[in-house]
Amino acid sequence: MTSHLPEQQNTADPFNSLFGFAFEALDDVGPDQRWSRYDDPGIPIGPEPVPDWVITDQAIETELGILKTGKEADVYLIERALPPGQGDRAVVMAAKRYRSPDERQFHRDTSYTESRRTRNSRDRRAMAKHTRHGRSVEAGQWAAAEFGVLCDLWQAGVPVPYPVQLDGTEILMEFITTVGGTGAPRLAQTRPEPDQLESYWEQLHQAMRVLAGRQQTHGDLSAYNILVADDRLVIIDLPQVTDIVGNPHGMDFLARDCRNVCDWFSRRGLLLDADDLLAELISYAW
Template identity: 60%
Template sequence: MRDQNFASPRRRRFDDDDPTFLKRLSHDFDTAWDVAEEPAAESAEAGEAGEGEWTSWDSPGVQHGPEPVPDWVVTDLGARDVDRGVLKTGKEADVHLVERGVPGTDRRMLLAAKRYRAAEHRMFHRDSGYLEGRRVRASRVTRAMAGRTAFGREAIAGQWAAAEFAALARLWQLGVAVPYPVQLLGTELMLEFVGAPDGTAAPRLAQTRPDLDGLESLWWQLVDALRILARAGLAHGDLSPYNLLVDGERLVLIDLPQIVDVVINPNGTDFLARDVTNVARWFTGKGLRIDPEPLIVELLHDAGVR
């Protein structure tokens, strides 16, 4: 087992409950994405025939991700959005795989559409601690949220989606490895799909079995990301091996609706310490012994709370 020494100044550049993953999708992506062969034309013809809905890119009230918009994002108003199946179900939101493409062309992309559940089907069982320090302008809305009325629960759902969208946009601009937030419309957040062109999602860190060199690389990528968050006064708030993706050799942070302002939130330091402890425990269990305390102290100092 390899010990990790935080005394080294080494710097490298670079959610909820256990989710349920549904592996069957409603489309053969080998045909949809191999644009050099005839099946791609069949996919385009399906779009021309009316498969899916017109893109929501220009829908009233939609918010777009930060500029510059990556070249791979399909913004054509003639594009169609086709739901290809469920990637993940959770107590608070479901994640669908959506293909957005322009009929008759090879312009297409995959998106992860995170859809927060309606009030009667949702269980925001830990929202009170995360929402401390967050306020909305209308006092009526604040009271409704505090009282967990039906209207208040809807407001909380909207705040979760908006908070995750804003967090992803900010972290993307700071250079943290997160999915690019393509758009937000109501309580549906459309994100960059992290995975293969055939619709196979990148595995969660908890699903991987890297060797010691791979573990060390992933750990230092995580440390770099946590340092950037801390310097911005933030903590993930619910960090675990289940909301980190391993995309090839790259570690990607996901599931950020509960992102915490370490300074404003009275529980901020506890959330940050728990984040580090959770992931350090996983890495230690895989053979890279991590003492979380030195990193916790460093991050709190970077966040300006100690």
């Protein structure tokens, strides 16, 4: 009788001829740790050129604690470091984790998503019925939307955190810090001198022009969604970036963004007119 059982494999050989691929067993990691998934199939990664600080080799990720709690997502600090014996490279990143809709303290107005479509009919039905699968799909959509926007805007030169990778409902991205290494404050927490205030406005004004030139607006722009990394502004919280042409509410969101930022700068002594800014940005969109 002919045996159909495979020959005994040499367990010392990392190449498994039965399955036809090489594999390497990973050691267990400690509490609050995991292996990085940067090169895993199906994991979207950030755009080229990849910054030098991004560790693309197999590494250990350690959760350092929570940085910020939000109404729809929480941000954690994650250290990615090479395993012992493979070097001393390490980097701290921000991990934004979206909650499912039933766990959120805030539910976004559907007017943000009127220009978006879900291709999978099963997902559309599940979202409409608010099933567990539908809620999971919705959380993943917001994460995917923000990751895609971060990639596009980073490539367009808009000051946003570099997006490292997307894994389900988690976005790993650049942790924005001051020169001293501490987390950058929000613009709303600062009291800039007149010269610095003008520099901040020039940076934000240019970013809004680039967005308008792409027929987009932030959709929820304010001094609370802008970080100050010493002399540099960085715009954050971008899942609701809106197509001001394709979305019927797009112009309303653009006008609100203009009012929010002009009011903040005007209250600090740099007088700006929201209507003039709106007219200028509309001219960039067409």
